[in-house]
Amino acid sequence: MTAPILITGAGQRIGLAFAQACLAKGQPVIATYRTYRPAVDALQKAGADCIYADFATDAGINAFIATLTKKTDCLRAIVHNASDWMPESDDTDPTDVMNAMLHVHVMAPYRINLACRGLLENGNTPTDIIHMTDYVVEKGSAKHIAYAASKAALTNLTLSFSRLLAPRVKVNSVAPSLIMFNKNDDVAYREKTLKKSLMGIEPGVDVAVQTLLFVLDNPYITGRTLSLDGGRHLM
Ligand SMILES: NC(=O)C1=CN([C@@H]2O[C@H](COP(=O)(O)OP(=O)(O)OC[C@H]3O[C@@H](n4cnc5c(N)ncnc54)[C@H](OP(=O)(O)O)[C@@H]3O)[C@@H](O)[C@H]2O)C=CC1
Numbered sequence: 001m002t003a004p005i006l007i008t009g010a011g012q013r014i015g016l017a018f019a020q021a022c023l024a025k026g027q028p029v030i031a032t033y034r035t036y037r038p039a040v041d042a043l044q045k046a047g048a049d050c051i052y053a054d055f056a057t058d059a060g061i062n063a064f065i066a067t068l069t070k071k072t073d074c075l076r077a078i079v080h081n082a083s084d085w086m087p088e089s090d091d092t093d094p095t096d097v098m099n100a101m102l103h104v105h106v107m108a109p110y111r112i113n114l115a116c117r118g119l120l121e122n123g124n125t126p127t128d129i130i131h132m133t134d135y136v137v138e139k140g141s142a143k144h145i146a147y148a149a150s151k152a153a154l155t156n157l158t159l160s161f162s163r164l165l166a167p168r169v170k171v172n173s174v175a176p177s178l179i180m181f182n183k184n185d186d187v188a189y190r191e192k193t194l195k196k197s198l199m200g201i202e203p204g205v206d207v208a209v210q211t212l213l214f215v216l217d218n219p220y221i222t223g224r225t226l227s228l229d230g231g232r233h234l235m
């Protein structure tokens with residue numbers, strides 16, 4: 001029996017695309033979602049095991065871990081994709097922003113990785129943990145301070161967990177810059193953002209799917225960050 005891949009935040013965009021790509025290859029998937037959408041139903045119909053999960057609180061993380069560990073005793077990989085791109089704003093308490101960012105981007109991956117060590121080691125190794133981070137870890141962000149800091153902490157989890165779990169589990173980060181705009185991004189923002197990379201394009205989710213599949217298929221890369229940013233670092 002092929003061990004499933006756990007993909008968090010798989011209800012839309014990159015997470016959904018990767019879940020669909022895995023299912024199309026006959027790879028079993030456990031997908032988490034927080035907001036119900038028809039895409040979740042479609043994933044379930046395509047064979048994914050979809051679990052509701054809200055990682056904003058310790059109770060939500062505990063509940064997810066309890067549900068997951070009843071569902072399977074092995075995992076091929078965990079892709080920590082769930083993320084909230086939350087900016088600082090005048091009407092949000094900065095304490096709430098930082099707590100929300102640290103919970104979804106740090107506490108959830110930290111707790112789930114520790115809880116799932118046995119599941120990842122209980123099968124054909126090496127298995128994988130992949131943290132979806134962000135180019136912004138390298139430069140910081142004036143408008144998403146807590147978000148960037150939490151993604152930097154997630155990047156450091158990659159180093160620690162790769163030390164802890166080698167050689168049976170590989171642990172890597174994928175650090176995208178622009179992959180896919182959000183529907184509310186206006187023309188001015190889109191034009192400004194496209195100019196930030198050498199490639200100057202909105203590549204779409206397939207480049208993220210390709211990168212994730214490459215990391216899973218490579219038996220020697222661990223403790224590394226794969227940058228997926230169109231050469232933004234050279235602008
Ligand atoms: N898209 C891009 O251009 C870039 C993406 N990245 C990173 O790549 C990854 C995928 O990006 P993208 O597809 O745009 O991600 P999204 O912004 O679409 O977020 C993915 C999912 O995360 C879920 N999520 C958010 N907060 C929580 C929470 N508290 N608990 C549980 N789930 C939660 C959402 O679930 P739901 O919708 O079900 O509520 C959402 O569908 C992310 O980690 C992102 O930071 C980095 C740089 C650029």
Ligand SMILES: Nc1nc2c(c(=O)[nH]1)N=C([C@H](O)[C@@H](O)CO)CN2
Pocket residue numbers: 082083084085134176177178179180181182193
């Ligand atoms: N969870 C998310 N994180 C990020 C997103 C997103 O849509 N969801 N988008 C970005 C931007 O594309 C940025 O990289 C360029 O403007 C960053 N993180």
